[in-house]
Amino acid sequence: MARPSKNILSPSIIAEAALTMVERDHDFTIPGIAKELGVNPSSLYHHVRGGRDEIINLMREALYGRIDLGAATAEGTPWQGRLRAWIRSYRANMAKLPAAMPLLVGSPVDDLPTLRIYEVAFAILDEIGIPAEDQVDVVSMLDAVVLGSALDRGAPVPMWQPGDHAVPHLQRAVPFGDDDDRSARGLELAITGAVAAIESLIAEAA
Amino acid sequence: MARPSKNILSPSIIAEAALTMVERDHDFTIPGIAKELGVNPSSLYHHVRGGRDEIINLMREALYGRIDLGAATAEGTPWQGRLRAWIRSYRANMAKLPAAMPLLVGSPVDDLPTLRIYEVAFAILDEIGIPAEDQVDVVSMLDAVVLGSALDRGAPVPMWQPGDHAVPHLQRAVPFGDDDDRSARGLELAITGAVAAIESLIAEAA
Numbered sequence: 001m002a003r004p005s006k007n008i009l010s011p012s013i014i015a016e017a018a019l020t021m022v023e024r025d026h027d028f029t030i031p032g033i034a035k036e037l038g039v040n041p042s043s044l045y046h047h048v049r050g051g052r053d054e055i056i057n058l059m060r061e062a063l064y065g066r067i068d069l070g071a072a073t074a075e076g077t078p079w080q081g082r083l084r085a086w087i088r089s090y091r092a093n094m095a096k097l098p099a100a101m102p103l104l105v106g107s108p109v110d111d112l113p114t115l116r117i118y119e120v121a122f123a124i125l126d127e128i129g130i131p132a133e134d135q136v137d138v139v140s141m142l143d144a145v146v147l148g149s150a151l152d153r154g155a156p157v158p159m160w161q162p163g164d165h166a167v168p169h170l171q172r173a174v175p176f177g178d179d180d181d182r183s184a185r186g187l188e189l190a191i192t193g194a195v196a197a198i199e200s201l202i203a204e205a206a
Numbered sequence: 207m208a209r210p211s212k213n214i215l216s217p218s219i220i221a222e223a224a225l226t227m228v229e230r231d232h233d234f235t236i237p238g239i240a241k242e243l244g245v246n247p248s249s250l251y252h253h254v255r256g257g258r259d260e261i262i263n264l265m266r267e268a269l270y271g272r273i274d275l276g277a278a279t280a281e282g283t284p285w286q287g288r289l290r291a292w293i294r295s296y297r298a299n300m301a302k303l304p305a306a307m308p309l310l311v312g313s314p315v316d317d318l319p320t321l322r323i324y325e326v327a328f329a330i331l332d333e334i335g336i337p338a339e340d341q342v343d344v345v346s347m348l349d350a351v352v353l354g355s356a357l358d359r360g361a362p363v364p365m366w367q368p369g370d371h372a373v374p375h376l377q378r379a380v381p382f383g384d385d386d387d388r389s390a391r392g393l394e395l396a397i398t399g400a401v402a403a404i405e406s407l408i409a410e411a412a
Contacts (some may be wrong), residue, residue: 005305027232098308102232105304105357110367115376118366122375136383140358140392141399148354150309152346160324161256169328170321177342186346192406193347193399200398 009039009047015058019097026099028055046058056107059100067093067115072120079128080195086121087146087191094150103145131205138198145194149187157182215245215253221264225303232305234261262313265306271319273299278326285334286401293352293397300356307353330366336404337411344404351400355393362390 017036021028030052034041047056071077071085094101109115121142125135158178162171177185223242227234254260277283277291300307303321309370315321327348331341364384368377383391 025233026305032372068328098311099232101308101357102304102360105361108367109363109365110369110371112371112373115366115368115371115373119373119376120359122373122379125379132379133382135379136388137381137391137395138386141395144351144354144358144389144392144396147357148350148352151357152350154308155311159315160321161314162321163316165316165318165321167263167318167321167325167328169332170325173328173331173345175339176339182342182346183350185338185343186350189343189347189403190350190396190400193401193403194293194396195399196406197395197399198403200402 001205009037009043011058012046012062014044014048014055015062016083018055018059019062019100022100022103023178027103030055053107055113056103060104060107060109061111061113063093063097063100063104063115064111069117071119076132081126083121083124083142083195083198084191086124087142087194088187090117091146091187095153098151098154101151103200105147119147124200125198128198128202129205130201134188134201134205138201141194141197143201145190149183152186153183157197209298210381215243216248216263217253218268219243220250220254220261221268224261224265225268225306228265228306228309229303233309236261259313261308266310266313267317267319269299269303269306269310269338270317270323273323275323275326287332289327289330289348289401289404290397292330293348293400294393296323297352297356297359297393300353302358304357304360307357311353330411331404334404335411336407340411344407347400347403350395351393355389355396359389361389375381 014037017033018028021036022174023031030044031041033055044072045051048058050057068089069086070084072089074082077085107120118139121139122135125138130138137198157180159182160170160174160178162174163189220239220243221242223239226233227238227242231238236250237247239261241303241305242249251257254264256263274295275292278288278295280288327345328341336344363386363390364380366376366380366384368380
């Protein structure tokens with residue numbers, strides 16, 4: 001019987017195994033990944049000498065590397081349309097793995113695929129005249145909208161099941177919109193709000 | 207040697223043990239909670255017959271029950287101030303346990319403490335004339351902002367550590383604001399945006 005090749009391990013294979021494990025268990029361990037891949041934990045350490053922190057970074061590189069920024073960087077599209085596309089693409093990608101978000105957010109952003117996603121947002125803010133001292137605040141607002149809406153995308157449909165509880169305002173509202181498109185409509189409204197907040201910063205800076 | 211009393215178990219003790227376990231491991235199991243509490247898993251089931259789903263609901267009841275809505279319901283405060291207080295209180299509470307968010311969001315809202323938090327938001331929207339058919343969208347926008355900013359609160363400081371990577375716009379911006387207050391300033395800007403989005407719905411409905 002052939003033994004598994006020693007060459008099956010690579011950082012990207014390890015990242016994918018970690019993502020699979022996080023999706024199932026909401027966290028990962030190095031022995032758990034080793035078991036998933038049928039290898040010895042010490043072979044894992046050979047490929048990811050930075051241990052847990054490095055694996056979190058590899059997971060983020062893999063996830064953020066899949067974000068399609070075509071529409072967010074399309075020449076000729078007004079900035080509002082590019083920003084909307086940036087938010088939608090980033091959110092659609094993160095919504096695939098909500099359980100990974102607390103892990104990824106808890107670790108510093110120092111890998112190029114993730115830095116590049118943010119670079120596109122900072123470039124738009126430079127272009128439209130947002131002062132450098134406001135840009136981090138704006139991107140933090142955008143991150144909140146993206147991550148929150150990606151989490152919200154994982155809510156059940158219907159989300160509110162009030163039964164007979166005495167919550168009359170909620171009881172009246174939920175039949176109108178607690179459906180499959182609820183989270184997407186909330187995102188669009190949040191984007192409208194984010195664009196308005198940015199426009200007010202532009203007006204202040206002018 | 208005294209044996210542990212059979213009365214030590216209650217739904218709220220079980221919820222707190224589950225929250226502790228989620229904070230540490232990003233998830234919980236019923237055998238894990240039983241071990242944490244030094245009891246037999248079958249004794250747990252006696253108190254939470256609904257199993258995992260019921261424990262998730264108990265966790266949410268405990269977390270949402272701690273949200274202070276005083277400022278969000280204060281008479282005489284304009285709606286923008288009450289909504290701002292609602293978002294801030296809800297977000298401050300969720301930021302204490304970011305790892306629980308994917309679990310809580312993935313389960314329907316049917317417990318009174320959580321329904322009451324949303325009821326306060328729906329009541330404000332009724333009061334200011336947001337049509338019933340838009341209210342779920344607005345609350346989904348608010349939820350995205352709250353949950354995303356609560357997650358973002360758990361990011362390290364500094365969050366972006368670009369090193370020598372070629373991301374010039376990001377490199378220029380981050381020295382101005384990647385500090386302890388970054389996430390809070392992003393939240394305030396997101397609230398400004400949410401209020402603007404709501405005001406545009408009021409104008410449309412008028």
